[in-house]
Amino acid sequence: MASESNTPAAVARAFGPRRRSTTVATPRLVDAQELWDIDDVAAYLGVTKQTIYSWRTSGYGPAGFRVGKHLRWRAATVITWTVRLEEAQ
Numbered sequence: 332m333a334s335e336s337n338t339p340a341a342v343a344r345a346f347g348p349r350r351r352s353t354t355v356a357t358p359r360l361v362d363a364q365e366l367w368d369i370d371d372v373a374a375y376l377g378v379t380k381q382t383i384y385s386w387r388t389s390g391y392g393p394a395g396f397r398v399g400k401h402l403r404w405r406a407a408t409v410i411t412w413t414v415r416l417e418e419a420q
Contacts, residue, residue, distance in 0.1 A: 363407035372404050376413070 372393065373380045386392030387402075393412035395404040 361406045361410070363405070365406040366398075366403045367406055367409060369402055371406075372409055375409060 367375070369380050369383055372395075373383050376383075383392060387395060393404055393409040395402050395408075397403070
């Protein structure tokens with residue numbers, strides 16, 4: 332006799348779609364000269380840090396620069412890049 336944990340309903344509950352958090356991030360004003368690190372850029376664009384590194388290697392994505400050994404992006408540069416992508420569509 333099969334146990335109830337092997338029923339399709341139990342499987343559906345265990346492996347069903349994940350739900351996103353219901354908390355909403357509050358938008359904040361950004362100073363155009365503010366410097367963002369890779370975590371900020373990845374979060375803003377909704378991609379992984381690895382994606383940002385790959386884009387940088389291939390010459391795609393918002394232009395960043397080095398401050399010593401650290402990568403930085405101006406917030407205005409990242410936002411302008413996304414606006415231009417949107418306008419090109």
